[in-house]
Structure formats: C-alpha cells, structure tokens
Amino acid sequence: xxxxxxxxxxxxxxxxxxxxxxxxxxxxxxxxxxxxxxxxxxxxxxxxxxxxxxxxxxxxxxxxxxxxxxxxxxxxxxxxxxxxxxxxxxxxxxxxxxxxxxxxxxxxxxxxxxxxxxxxxxxxxxxxxxxxxxxxxxxxxxxxxxxxxxxxxxxxxxxxxxxxxxxxxxxxxxxxxxxxxxxxxxxxxxxxxxxxxxxxxxxxxxxxxxxxxxxxxxxxxxxxxxxxxxxxxxxxxxxxxxxxxxxxxxxxxxxxxxxxxxxxxxxxxxxxxxxxxxxxxxxxxxxxxxxxxxxxxxxxxxxxxxxxxxxxxxxxxxxxxxxxxxxxxxxxxxxxxxxxxxxxxxxxxxxxxxxxxxxxxxxxxxxxxxxxxxxxxx
Amino acid sequence: xxxxxxxxxxxxxxxxxxxxxxxxxxxxxxxxxxxxxxxxxxxxxxxxxxxxxxxxxxxxxxxxxxxxxxxxxxxxxxxxxxxxxxxxxxxxxxxxxxxxxxxxxxxxxxxxxxxxxxxxxxxxxxxxxxxxxxxxxxxxxxxxxxxxxxxxxxxxxxxxxxxxxxxxxxxxxxxxxxxxxxxxxxxxxxxxxxxxxxxxxxxxxxxxxxxxxxxxxxxxxxxxxxxxxxxxxxxxxxxxxxxxxxxxxxxxxxxxxxxxxxxxxxxxxxxxxxxxxxxxxxxxxxxxxxxxxxxxxxxxxxxxxxxxxxxxxxxxxxxxxxxxxxxxxxxxxxxxxxxxxxxxxxxxxxxxxxxxxxxxxxxxxx
Numbered sequence: 169x170x171x172x173x174x175x176x177x178x179x180x181x182x183x184x185x186x187x188x189x190x191x192x193x194x195x196x197x198x199x200x201x202x203x204x205x206x207x208x209x210x211x212x213x214x215x216x217x218x219x220x221x222x223x224x225x226x227x228x229x230x231x232x233x234x235x236x237x238x239x240x241x242x243x244x245x246x247x248x249x250x251x252x253x254x255x256x257x258x259x260x261x262x263x264x265x266x267x268x269x270x271x272x273x274x275x276x277x278x279x280x281x282x283x284x285x286x287x288x289x290x291x292x293x294x295x296x297x298x299x300x301x302x303x304x305x306x307x308x309x310x311x312x313x314x315x316x317x318x319x320x321x322x323x324x325x326x327x328x329x330x331x332x333x334x335x336x337x338x339x340x341x342x343x344x345x346x347x348x349x350x351x352x353x354x355x356x357x358x359x360x361x362x363x364x365x366x367x368x369x370x371x372x373x374x375x376x377x378x379x380x381x382x383x384x385x386x387x388x389x390x391x392x393x394x395x396x397x398x399x400x401x402x403x404x405x406x407x408x409x410x411x412x413x414x415x416x417x418x419x420x421x422x423x424x425x426x427x428x429x430x431x432x433x434x435x436x437x438x439x440x441x442x443x444x445x446x447x448x449x450x451x452x453x454x455x456x457x458x459x460x461x462x463x464x465x466x467x468x469x470x471x472x473x474x475x476x477x478x479x480x481x482x483x484x485x486x487x488x489x490x491x492x493x494x495x496x497x498x499x500x501x502x503x504x505x506x507x508x509x510x511x512x513x514x515x516x517x518x519x520x521x522x523x524x525x526x527x528x529x530x531x532x533x534x535x536x537x538x539x540x541x542x543x544x545x546x
Numbered sequence: 547x548x549x550x551x552x553x554x555x556x557x558x559x560x561x562x563x564x565x566x567x568x569x570x571x572x573x574x575x576x577x578x579x580x581x582x583x584x585x586x587x588x589x590x591x592x593x594x595x596x597x598x599x600x601x602x603x604x605x606x607x608x609x610x611x612x613x614x615x616x617x618x619x620x621x622x623x624x625x626x627x628x629x630x631x632x633x634x635x636x637x638x639x640x641x642x643x644x645x646x647x648x649x650x651x652x653x654x655x656x657x658x659x660x661x662x663x664x665x666x667x668x669x670x671x672x673x674x675x676x677x678x679x680x681x682x683x684x685x686x687x688x689x690x691x692x693x694x695x696x697x698x699x700x701x702x703x704x705x706x707x708x709x710x711x712x713x714x715x716x717x718x719x720x721x722x723x724x725x726x727x728x729x730x731x732x733x734x735x736x737x738x739x740x741x742x743x744x745x746x747x748x749x750x751x752x753x754x755x756x757x758x759x760x761x762x763x764x765x766x767x768x769x770x771x772x773x774x775x776x777x778x779x780x781x782x783x784x785x786x787x788x789x790x791x792x793x794x795x796x797x798x799x800x801x802x803x804x805x806x807x808x809x810x811x812x813x814x815x816x817x818x819x820x821x822x823x824x825x826x827x828x829x830x831x832x833x834x835x836x837x838x839x840x841x842x843x844x845x846x847x848x849x850x851x852x853x854x855x856x857x858x859x860x861x862x863x864x865x866x867x868x869x870x871x872x873x874x875x876x877x878x879x880x881x882x883x884x885x886x887x888x889x890x891x892x893x894x895x896x897x898x899x900x901x902x903x904x905x906x907x908x909x910x911x912x
Contacts, residue, residue: 206715336745340787344857344868344875351888369859369866392862405862407720459863459881479727481749484772484785485838485879488749490724497724501863505769510731 170230170244170323170356171196172217177226179212186212187223188380194358199350201371202360203403208377210360214326217358219243230323241272245324246317254301254312261297264288264315273320287315290352306334307342314349325357331366343369364404368392376400393538394524398531401455401524407488407499409455413528416450425454427518428494433471434520437537443525447534453526460522461500463489464515472515480508491516548613548626548703550576550599550736555608557594557760568594570760572608576704576753579734581727583747585783586757592740593708595757599738600706601625613703628702628735630693632709636681642668643677646696653700667695670732671725687718694726698733705737711746723749744784748772756780778832778909781902787837787866790876793906794833796825806833810872815851818898824912825903832909834902837866840878845893852893858886867892 172194179187186209194200202210215221216228219240227234235243254263264284268275275283288294291311301309310330317325331342343366350357350370361367367374368388376383376391376399384396395401401409415426416436423441425434436444444452464472475493482504489502491514498516502508525535557569569591576582584592597603599610601622609616617625636645643664650660668674671691681689690710697705710726711719727750730737741747747754748768756763756771756779764776775781781789794806796817804817804825817825825831843850856875857868865884869876869892878894886892903912 336786337788340866340877341875344859344866344877347857347859348868348870348888365861368861388860388862402717406716408717457863479724479731481724481727482768483745483748484768485836488724490728499724504772510728 171232172324172356172358173229174213174216175227175229177213177216177223177228179209179216179221179223185380187216190226190377190380190382192375192382192385194356197354197356199353199357199359199370199372201367201374202358202377203362203364203367203371203374204377205362205403207379208362209380210362210377211328212380213377214247214328214358214360217324218245218247218326243324244322245326246320246322248314248317248325248327248330254309254316256301258300259297260288260293260299260301260304260312260315263301263312264297264319267316267320283319284315287318290318291315291349306338307345310342311345311349318353318355323356325353325355325359327357327359329361330359332361332363339363346370364406368404376403394533394536395455396533398453398455398526401526405457407458407501409457409524410461410498410500411453411455411526412496414452414454416444416452425452425520427454428473428496430473434518437521437523440525440535440537443535447527449527449534451528452534453528453531454520455524455526456498456518457522458488458500460519461498462517462519463491463500463502464517465512467515469515469517472517475514475516477508477510477512477514479510480506489514548736549578549611550582550704550738551609551611552595552599553609553611555595555598555610556606557591557598557603558606568760569598572757572762574755574762574765576736576738578736581730581737581739581750581752583751583754584738584740584757585744585747585754586742587783588742590757591760592742592757596706596708596738596740599625599704600627600629626703628697628700628705630690630697630705630707630710632712636689636692636696638681641678641680642673642684642692645681645692646677646699649696649700663699667699670729671695685718686714687722690714690722691725694729698729698735702735705733705735707737707739709741710739712741712743726750745786748784756783758783774911775834775902776911778834778904781834781904785836787877787879789834789836789902790840791832791834792871792874792876793830795830796827798827806831808833808871813851813853813871815896818896818901820898821901821903821912830906831912832904832906834904835896836900837877837879839897839900840876841895841897842867842878842880842882842884843893843895850893850895852891855886855888855890855892857888858890860885869894 174190174192177187177190202213204210212221216223228236261284265280267273268280288297293311331339334342347370373387374391375385378399384400392404417424417426417431423436424431425436427434473493475491478490478492478497481488484504487502487504489500489508491498521537527534552572552574555569555572558565558567586592598605605618646664647660668677673691676688711722714722753767754771755765758779764771764780771780771784793809796806798804804822805814806817807814853869855867856870859866864879864881867878
C-alpha cells in the first residue's frame with residue numbers, strides 16, 4: 169500500500185538542473201511510467217523517490233507523510249536495475265532468499281522457504297529454483313532479479329530501464345512477459361524507460377519528461393491521441409508524426425488549411441475551428457500520423473496532393489515511404505511490395521479528421537477533430 | 547562504378563592458439579550500382595569480409611574482383627574503394643571542408659576542382675553550413691554525414707559502410723537511414739553495408755547476404771528473405787516482431803485429416819494443403835508463422851485455433867496479442883482497432899500461404 173506524491177521538486181547537480189519543478193501524484197497500485205530521452209532527468213526522479221538523491225526544493229510524500237529526510241533503507245522501496253546483478257555462485261532459490269537472510273530483514277528459514285515459493289510461483293520460475301544464474305535465459309534471469317525485489321514485499325517497486333539492454337526481438341517478447349507478470353505484482357510500480365512502446369504497453373499512466381520538466385502526464389490514450397506538446401507527439405510513434413505548418417484561409421463561411429501550397433481542399437474540422445477562433449490564430453501546426461496519410465499513383469481525387477517518392481524502405485510486413493512535397497518530407501506507411509521507385513509521382517491524401525493541431529508559437533496542443541481514442545481503455 | 551565479385555573467399559586466423567575459420571567459402575556478386583547488405587549477428591564474419599574487400603585484412607584463400615580486376619594483392623589505396631566506418635575517425639584539427647578535401651589533395655587535384663567537388667558533396671549530404679566547423683562541434687549524425695561525404699567524394703568504384711548508423715540514437719538513425727537510401731539512388735555506386743540490424747538491411751539494400759558463423763545462409767532481395775527464408779536461422783533473424791517458431795508433430799485424425807500438434811500443448815490445427823503430402827506422421831517439424839500472418843476470426847471457420855488471450859498490448863499504430871504456449875509466446879500483430887483482456891477467448895487463423903515449415907534436424911526449408 170503506497171501512494172507517492174512529488175510537489176514542485178527541483179534537483180540540481182552543480183550548474184545542471186536535473187529536475188525543474190516536477191509535480192506528480194502516483195496512486196496506490198498504479199503502474200506509473202516515466203518516459204523521456206537520455207538526459208531528461210528520469211533516473212534522477214527515480215533516485216529522488218528512492219531517497220538516493222535529495223531535492224533542493226519541493227517535497228516527496230509517501231502515504232501522505234513527507235519523506236525528504238528519510239533514509240533510502242527506511243522507505244520500503246525495492247529497486248530493480250537494468251543489469252540483473254544476481255549472485256553467480258548461488259542457486260535461484262538462494263538469490264531470491266538473499267534479502268530475507270540479510271541482518272535487516274532476517275526471517276526464519278521456514279518463512280523464507282514459504283516466501284521464495286510464493287514469489288517463484290507468481291513469476292513462473294518455481295521449477296528453476298535449484299539452477300544457477302548461468303543456466304538461465306535472459307528472461308528467466310530477469311524474473312529472478314524481480315523475485316529478489318518482490319520477496320521483501322516492498323510498498324513500491326522502482327524499475328530503471330529493465331528491458332533496455334535487450335535487442336529488439338527479445339524486447340518484444342520480454343515486454344509481453346513483463347506485462348503478464350505485472351498483472352500479479354499488485355504493488356505501486358514506477359518504471360523508467362526511453363522506449364515509447366514500453367510506455368504505451370505497460371503504463372496505467374505515463375509522465376513524459378524533457379530537460380527536467382514534465383511535458384505531460386496522462387493515460388496512453390491521452391499521450392497518443394491528445395499529446396500536450398509537439399515534443400510528446402514526436403516521441404510516440406515510429407515513423408514519427410508528420411508536423412506541417414498551415415495558414416488558416418477564410419473563404420466565405422468556410423475555413424481552409426493552406427497545406428503544402430493547397431488551400432482549396434483541407435476544410436478545418438468544425439471542432440477545431442471553434443478553438444482556432446477563440447485563440448485568434450492565423451497559423452497552426454498540423455500533425456498527421458504516418459498511417460493517416462493515404463496515397464495513390466494516379467490523381468483520382470481533387471483533394472490529393474501531388475508529391476514525388478523520395479525514398480522507399482521496405483521492412484518486411486510493411487514499408488516506410490518518404491514522399492517529397494512542397495519542400496517537405498512526408499512519411500507514410502505502405503505495403504512492402506509496392507513499386508515505389510525514387511522520383512515516381514505520387515498523390516497523397518491527408519486525413520484531416522485524424523489530425524492533431526498545435527499552436528504554431530507555443531507548440532502546444534490545441535485541438536483534435538476525431539473523437540477517436542478509447543483504444544487504450546483497460 | 548563497378549561489379550564486385552567474391553569467389554570462394556576464406557579467412558582463418560589464430561586467436562589464443564586456436565584456429566578460427568571466420569569466413570567460409572563465400573561466393574557472391576554485387577552488380578554494378580547495387581546496394582548490398584551483409585547482415586548477421588556479431589562475430590559472424592561480415593566485418594571481416596568487408597575488411598578483406600577494403601584491403602585492411604589479408605585473404606586466406608579465394609578471390610575478390612572489383613570492376614574486372616582481382617584486387618587480392620593491391621594496396622588499399624589502389625583498390626578504388628571508399629570507406630565509412632562506425633567510429634568516425636575524422637581528423638580533429640581539420641575543418642569539415644578540409645576533412646572532405648583531404649583525399650582529393652592527396653591525389654594532387656587542382657584547388658578549384660577540389661572546391662567544386664566538396665561543395666557538391668556537401669550539398670548532397672546537407673552539410674554545407676558545417677563546412678567551416680571542426681569535428682568536435684558536430685553531433686553524431688552530422689559526423690556520420692561528414693564521414694560518408696569523405697568516403698564518396700573520391701567517387702569510389704565500391705562504397706563500403708561498416709555499421710554507419712549504429713552509433714546514432716533512434717530518431718537520428720531513422721532519418722539517416724532514409725537519407726542514405728536516397729543518397730544511393732543519386733550516386734548509384736556499388737555499395738556494401740555491414741549491419742547487425744535486420745530492419746536497416748531490409749530498408750536499404752537491393753539484396754541482403756545473411757551470414758551466420760562465417761557461412762552465407764541466403765542471398766536475396768528483402769522480399770525474398772522475408773517471404774521465403776531458406777532456413778530457420780534466416781526465418782528467425784529477419785522480421786520484427788520475430789516469426790513465431792514452434793516444434794510440431796504431425797498425426798492423422800480418425801477422419802483422415804492431417805493435423806499438427808504443438809509439442810507439449812493441446813493446441814492442434816490442420817496441416818496446410820500444400821504440405822499434406824510431404825508431412826510424415828509422428829515426425830517433428832519446426833513450424834513458423836509471422837505475427838502479421840495470423841488473423842483473428844469468428845470461431846466457425848475451419849483451420850482455426852481456439853485459445854485464450856494471455857497478454858494484450860496497444861502500441862498506437864498496432865495491437866499485439868500474445869498467447870502462452872508452454873514457456874513461449876505465440877504473438878500476433880494487427881492494425882485493426884481491437885481490444886482484448888487477458889483470459890478472453892479468441893479464434894485464430896494461420897494464413898495458409900504464409901506458413902513456413904523447416905526440417906527439425908538441419909533447419910532447412912521444406
């Protein structure tokens with residue numbers, strides 16, 4: 169049982185401000201992801217919660233009590249690191265049992281046996297208890313490392329990029345394995361990653377961190393469909409979202425976007441129009457996810473925009489097609505067997521109803537036409 | 547511009563008194579203007595091969611021919627190859643301009659011509675604003691551009707790239723990959739890229755040479771190696787998320803229908819028509835299906851597999867569903883707007899024309 173709150177936390181290392189006025193509320197039993205690029209302050213944030221780093225400003229509370237001056241070992245948190253750090257000469261059983269044999273948490277052997285088996289069952293490693301770490305797969309080693317954290321029944325798990333060092337293929341599998349395990353953890357967990365797929369897949373909520381500041385805190389649904397800033401929009405999705413600057417053109421009662429030189433076909437969606445009107449904007453930034461741009465090699469609709477193939481990168485099940493239009497590169501998704509030789513004329517159709525609109529000056533979210541969302545529910 | 551031919555190439559060396567056969571009887575041809583990827587896990591011999599082409603490594607036996615000339619005995623500088631390696635190795639005291647011009651100076655090219663060439667390459671690689679800067683002021687991506695500019699400014703017959711993108715972070719790597727592919731369509735020189743990243747090889751290359759333990763496993767276009775992998779190694783190495791691979795055993799039902807059962811699990815499904823005559827009862831096979839080739843269907847269709855969802859992931863662009871089978875997961879990917887919870891029943895259909903079957907002994911495609 170633990171909820172954790174940070175209020176206006178600032179942490180400095182000499183001249184460098186690692187965290188700048190960070191406020192977060194983490195609910196009991198929540199799986200909370202801290203996402204950001206290298207150097208964003210993710211690990212510092214984790215260290216502040218663990219008590220390894222002491223903030224210059226702000227307060228950290230656990231279950232409503234201020235813990236700023238409480239030592240790390242008194243916070244009842246368990247850290248799980250990227251490297252498994254198992255004792256190579258000890259069996260899986262002894263590795264998991266080790267925290268319960270330490271002077272601090274010492275338990276009777278009968279109790280230890282019970283606990284190790286309970287944890288091993290949750291992690292599905294109960295059949296490996298007599299093995300040595302060297303006899304395990306990477307995935308199994310990671311589960312043992314988690315088991316060692318779990319056995320102490322901590323109130324909070326802190327996980328620092330536990331899947332980062334795996335290659336792409338293993339990561340796919342390990343992320344799924346991890347998600348399966350997560351359902352049984354039932355403990356407040358704070359999980360740091362720079363991989364947006366991990367954040368979307370695992371997080372109940374995600375805090376996006378950039379240069380020591382919070383860009384957005386929200387559910388995967390919020391983050392993907394209503395990104396608070398262009399930074400968030402660009403960080404989630406691969407290939408990355410296409411962001412275009414568009415002027416607002418008023419013709420009679422209708423408003424159009426001037427997109428890549430075409431101001432006749434992209435009607436400003438109704439819901440977006442009212443926001444633009446309220447903010448009195450003349451120019452907006454429009455974000456199109458690659459899957460929301462369709463293409464054709466024939467000019468079969470007036471609302472299609474002429475472009476040329478810049479590059480075509482097949483990836484097996486699909487391909488990334490980069491098109492050149494109006495001095496900009498536009499990325500979209502196409503089948504891998506498409507005949508898209510460079511410089512071939514191509515016509516693009518932008519789905520304005522799925523577009524995400526940003527303020528051109530602040531690069532902050534203003535509106536989105538589609539009611540879509542809810543895909544992440546659950 | 548030249549064809550590159552590798553004939554019966556071998557490399558052995560001694561490490562800690564142990565003889566290592568790093569490259570084993572390699573044969574392949576890169577046509578004039580082709581973009582070829584050497585792809586494999588670390589230590590497979592791909593970089594050693596590249597270094598033999600460049601002349602940085604001696605050849606134990608076999609021949610390398612560039613543009614009709616056997617280059618085995620030629621000094622690296624006489625082979626007309628351009629090199630861009632993973633670690634940038636730009637000359638730190640020289641400006642970007644001087645770094646690119648360096649090799650042209652060595653050839654006594656007149657100064658106005660050098661300027662023309664450097665400016666042209668700089669524009670092609672979009673580094674014109676960087677020309678007067680020192681390497682220390684550049685980002686990783688910029689350094690790599692300069693590195694590639696320096697390799698191609700000499701107009702080499704063959705351009706050799708050793709993991710040029712692996713030091714770059716995710717976003718930069720992707721945009722550099724796009725630029726590299728575009729660059730090749732503009733310069734059209736025969737190019738070899740060494741990489742351990744299958745998506746990089748697929749995205750860039752006209753043909754991919756997949757190498758494992760010094761042995762060429764398959765040489766083909768990205769579509770060929772993806773759709774018709776020659777063996778289980780290639781099948782597992784190409785594609786992300788990776789192909790599902792299971793050991794299955796064939797048997798015949800009372801009704802006469804040929805079936806596969808996944809070993810150690812109750813999951814059974816019909817043997818596809820195309821394999822029916824080649825599959826022997828009681829014999830194990832390695833069965834492969836890509837995550838995108840499994841469809842979610844209503845239960846009534848034949849050939850379906852009824853099971854329950856173990857894990858559901860929504861990743862924005864796509865959803866992934868995983869089913870636990872013993873200690874492994876069967877994964878599928880869909881672009882459709884679906885939602886499942888763990889434990890929900892689900893019916894799956896393996897696309898018959900996309901099933902891969904491999905010999906359980908030698909791993910070869912059946």
